[in-house]
Amino acid sequence: MKKVSLKDIAREVGVSIALVSYVLNNKREGRISKQIAARIKEVARKLNYRTNQIARSLKISKTFTLGLIVADISNPFSSAMARIVEDEADRHGYTVLFGSSDENATKFKKLIDTFLNRQVDGLIVSPPADSEDQLLMLQQMDLPFVLLDRYFPTIKTNYVAINNYQAAKNAVSHLIEKGSRQVGLLSFNSTLYHLKERKRGYLSALKENGITSKKRWIKEVDIFTNKEETEKAMAELIKGPDPVDAVLFGSNVIAGHALHYINSTAIRVPEELAIVSFDETDALDLFYSPLSYIRQPLTEMGRQATRILLDCVEHNNKVSHIEMETTLVVRASSVRRTE
């Protein structure tokens, strides 16, 4: 079955292609004979016409397509984000192209290239380490984009993120308040700003509470981490001399692996080890002690990012920085002492 075009409808009805286009796009309403309009619509339906977006895009220099690059699509955090952005974009008539950089700057560059070739109208990205050049290129090209979840303080552009410093600081202060003194940090070894901010918040909370931080309380695993490395780091935190009595996990993936290890030991949570984690996920639901965690306002972040981007695409060229507040959700895993 051949695809049907405006020409086919025009021929069948006996009018010009232009007129068919006007009618189907509801342009010049009231200035076209009702009968002809009705006839055109009827034939369009009969032939099961659908507009060729490719042709339309070429003509109007707009694709109604956005690109979204997440850090790691296998992380529920990323897939949740993907769904939120897609919903919001769809609401405005845009389709979104997805990609996952897997924290790899080269893959990131490749995705940007693909998306640019496809003429996306704008991008939402969670950039990996060392991707500043790509972002500067986008700026040079004047392509609207907004950073999500992460940003580079050196690059002045739209972003939607949380206050990682404050979130970590609150979490650690809470652990101390609930009776822990030897608070560890199990996070990623990375140059990414948001991760450095988490560490800074952790250190700051210790300091404010008169605790001298020790180097061996801090374990940083590779961002392409596997279970084994994380389990080993966790083991080091709770074994040997001077073990921690509390720990802040830098991400849900880390939490999953570390808890799996804890399950294999005799250590009790929260009595011997209090825990707070960044981000929740179903994967943590089956741990015996309900986990306290730092909740990011995912939905709001995704929506805002999409709206800011669409604003830019529609030519409001102001730059927006949105820093959202997190919530510390306190459950059993972090509370050793109840006043």
Added chain:
Amino acid sequence: MKKVSLKDIAREVGVSIALVSYVLNNKREGRISKQIAARIKEVARKLNYRTNQIARSLKISKTFTLGLIVADISNPFSSAMARIVEDEADRHGYTVLFGSSDENATKFKKLIDTFLNRQVDGLIVSPPADSEDQLLMLQQMDLPFVLLDRYFPTIKTNYVAINNYQAAKNAVSHLIEKGSRQVGLLSFNSTLYHLKERKRGYLSALKENGITSKKRWIKEVDIFTNKEETEKAMAELIKGPDPVDAVLFGSNVIAGHALHYINSTAIRVPEELAIVSFDETDALDLFYSPLSYIRQPLTEMGRQATRILLDCVEHNNKVSHIEMETTLVVRASSVRRTE
């Protein structure tokens, strides 16, 4: 910065647009002066030219785009599939558009429409219940597509799926062999063929082992299920008179919710309740008793589906039915008796 087109390069080099196109596409190699070719490539790089895929697609009536519609993107099964299909498609120079039907036929139809408007070259879909009409429409349009994970026996078309009957039967036989007699099934209430097959396999295993199946051993929750409903169903299976001593979970989501409930009871796994689940997921990793599960060859399924589709897109018009074997991964949760 204005986008640069072939025309810009042609003007700068002083040749025709056609020649630039040939050079950049490596057509007519050897039949174009080396110097001019080099000069064209140099200028293209200098101006940071990227081909406008939209224009190209319009001309060649091909977009190098595939559409993928999964059942529920928030399910790790779906996101894993998405990544596999994307990888394989990318390897062949195709981009993939994603969508999640959320098991909703109306949303499914809407996604198909969007993808068709965008002129995808083909589709890979996990259809929800009552979506036969959409598939028949695709067939009428001669648009290549392959069903993934699910199919309708009444529709003759490409599909890649597992043998659900056999998988369920094996799992239940295993439970019986390991000492269970009162085997329950906690699955979805749906007209979807693959789910009916799972139930049929379950019943068949009971029968073959001389066990009369009881209605109250079978609980079917809504496919849009929430945690509460599943927990309630699980409670009914293990409480009251005639409780089950083993259960087969129809999906990873069901398993997650049911295990969460089991965690809140005194029931011990596998001593009092043996368990096998369809599909694994990280979310189940933290349950104290390592779960036995039916492993689907995800990667192979996604790859095959993509390859079959690309074959069709490139005009090999034979229909492929691929039914893959599953593996029953036996761990602690299902073994009550060791011979």
Added chain:
DNA sequence: CTGAAAGCGCTTACAG
């Protein structure tokens, strides 16, 4: 109220 015509950025059969 309606249409002829130009043009979006490419590709490619054809001609030289």
Added chain:
DNA sequence: CTGAAAGCGCTTACAG
């Protein structure tokens, strides 16, 4: 070895 020209399927300023 190279280019003029047609055309993919739309949209829209312009003219009547």
